[in-house]
Amino acid sequence: xxxxxxxxxxxxxxxxxxxxxxxxxxxxxxxxxxxxxxxxxxxxxxxxxxxxxxxxxxxxxxxxxxxxxxxxxxxxxxxxxxxxxxxxxxxxxxxxxxxxxxxxxxxxxxxxxxxxxxxxxxxxxxxxxxxxx
Amino acid sequence: xxxxxxxxxxxxxxxxxxxxxxxxxxxxxxxxxxxxxxxxxxxxxxxxxxxxxxxxxxxxxxxxxxxxxxxxxxxxxxxxxxxxxxxxxxxxxxxxxxxxxxxxxxxxxxxxxxxxxxxxxxxxxxxxxxxxxxxxxxxxxxxxxxxxxxxxxxxxxxxxxxxxxxxxxxxxxxxxxxxxxxxxxxxxxxxxxxxxxxxxxxxxxxxxxxxxxxxxxxxxxxxxxxxxxxxxxxxxxxxxxxxxxxxxxxxxxxxxxxxxxxxxxxxxxxxxxxxxxxxxxxxxxxxxxxxxxxxxxxxxxxxxxxxxxxxxxxxxxxxxxxxxxxxxxxxxxxxxxxxxxxxxxxxxxxxxxxxxxxxxxxxxxxxxxxxxxxxxxxxxxxxxxxxxxxxx
Numbered sequence: 001x002x003x004x005x006x007x008x009x010x011x012x013x014x015x016x017x018x019x020x021x022x023x024x025x026x027x028x029x030x031x032x033x034x035x036x037x038x039x040x041x042x043x044x045x046x047x048x049x050x051x052x053x054x055x056x057x058x059x060x061x062x063x064x065x066x067x068x069x070x071x072x073x074x075x076x077x078x079x080x081x082x083x084x085x086x087x088x089x090x091x092x093x094x095x096x097x098x099x100x101x102x103x104x105x106x107x108x109x110x111x112x113x114x115x116x117x118x119x120x121x122x123x124x125x126x127x128x129x130x131x132x133x
Numbered sequence: 134x135x136x137x138x139x140x141x142x143x144x145x146x147x148x149x150x151x152x153x154x155x156x157x158x159x160x161x162x163x164x165x166x167x168x169x170x171x172x173x174x175x176x177x178x179x180x181x182x183x184x185x186x187x188x189x190x191x192x193x194x195x196x197x198x199x200x201x202x203x204x205x206x207x208x209x210x211x212x213x214x215x216x217x218x219x220x221x222x223x224x225x226x227x228x229x230x231x232x233x234x235x236x237x238x239x240x241x242x243x244x245x246x247x248x249x250x251x252x253x254x255x256x257x258x259x260x261x262x263x264x265x266x267x268x269x270x271x272x273x274x275x276x277x278x279x280x281x282x283x284x285x286x287x288x289x290x291x292x293x294x295x296x297x298x299x300x301x302x303x304x305x306x307x308x309x310x311x312x313x314x315x316x317x318x319x320x321x322x323x324x325x326x327x328x329x330x331x332x333x334x335x336x337x338x339x340x341x342x343x344x345x346x347x348x349x350x351x352x353x354x355x356x357x358x359x360x361x362x363x364x365x366x367x368x369x370x371x372x373x374x375x376x377x378x379x380x381x382x383x384x385x386x387x388x389x390x391x392x393x394x395x396x397x398x399x400x401x402x403x404x405x406x407x408x409x410x411x412x413x414x415x416x417x418x419x420x421x422x423x424x425x426x427x428x429x430x431x432x433x434x435x436x437x438x439x440x441x442x443x444x445x446x447x448x449x450x451x452x453x454x455x456x457x458x459x460x461x462x463x464x465x466x467x468x469x470x471x472x473x474x475x476x477x478x479x480x481x482x483x484x485x486x487x488x489x490x491x492x493x494x495x496x497x498x499x500x501x502x503x504x505x506x507x508x509x510x511x512x513x514x515x516x517x518x519x520x521x522x523x524x525x
Contacts, residue, residue: 006269007265007269007277007278007280008269008278009269009270009274009275009277009278010268010269010270010274011274012270012271015274015275018275040275040389041272041275041276041387041389041390042275066293066394067289067290067292067293067296067394068289068292069285069288069289069291069292069340069341069342069343070340070341071280071282071285071339071340072337072338072339072341073337073338073339073340074280075264075282076265076280078280079280083280085279085280085281085285085340087289087293087388087391087394095389095390095391096275096389097275097276097279097281097387097388097389098279099279105341109296110292110293110296110297111296121278121279122278125278127278127279
């Protein structure tokens, strides 16, 4: 089922709507329908309440850069250096892994405001990325 | 029951230890190194294969000869028929966790002499694919496409700790420089030539802020230890340090699940280890701290409370990790300069045993009573902490 050397996602029942939304320029998050608590990454159950199913909603795309690293040496042919891996805190309270794009390295700062953009990061795969707000 | 009542403090001892002198072993299958180090550790203990009824190892990577059911496969290759087996895989911390589990197993009567071993040809039998930490199915499908590798995961923590607490690249480099100074005395260390802070900072940047010389060596090697009850230890050739405290803890696998990038699960495994041993951070004057990267050391010292919270930079800069400092660490040269074939945990335990026996090949302290060992698995994903006490 999985080619060891690919980095493309293997989608499943839970993840398919998330990737489909990203293709259409929407960043989806899950929340607990009872408490409103937001969770990422998507799961088939509410974390801490496994008998409840989460519901999808669209994130605003407003975020802060929690931390980052600029990769200078690639370990895979599918990545061209440099690129900036980021841990991003969305205003809804979820933390996601992404890229910061179109921001020069010397302007990257922890806690800087970001907004979501969508990029085809590998051929045929559009994923949320972030840039300066 | 409290933790200190639950763990069999001082009930088992590490009576044999051997680190392979191999560092580059092309064409040597890791199982061959497993057999070499197990044989040598048993010889050190004055025991034979026939005495062994417990076995623990971790070998899930290709470089470890892993495929599936690696514990039974290595037992078969070596010639062991254990009545207790443990292949708990928490990355580089696995061997420490095996010691804690072996202590419980011996106390429960599941086995009496346990061998804990590890071997990997990380240099000569590399992964067949790039290392993106987890698979691209399930949780990994949201992270792997962005190319988060092991070093990038540690780099994310380094960036945040530096931002929050003012740790500098120079201070991180000083860790690598000190490990090299200890390695220079160890004839078996992989790299022994002196290193300067400038050497580290001018080495190629891999993933900011981590340079090539912020990273551990990649070696082919192995190690083994022999654990038995304190009573049985009296009948062994040399005896050895006792296991006073143990704790293990799980952090995260996907980096988007890491709640605090400035600390590690060692805050929990350490607390458990101190509680079971009945000692505190101030009692520790030598330690073996898993050094996959310089930042691993910095985060761990802070997480274990071995320096004041957020002040690891000053702790390093003031020479506290050096021979005259408050806390010499990785006295054999560590993973940064001596040996790291994939999971350093076993080598860190072996150096703790050597330190408490008074025979470190690097820098030997004057009769230390305690040595703390901390393993960090994966990408700050899981930790295990041991506190060993000299047997006198």
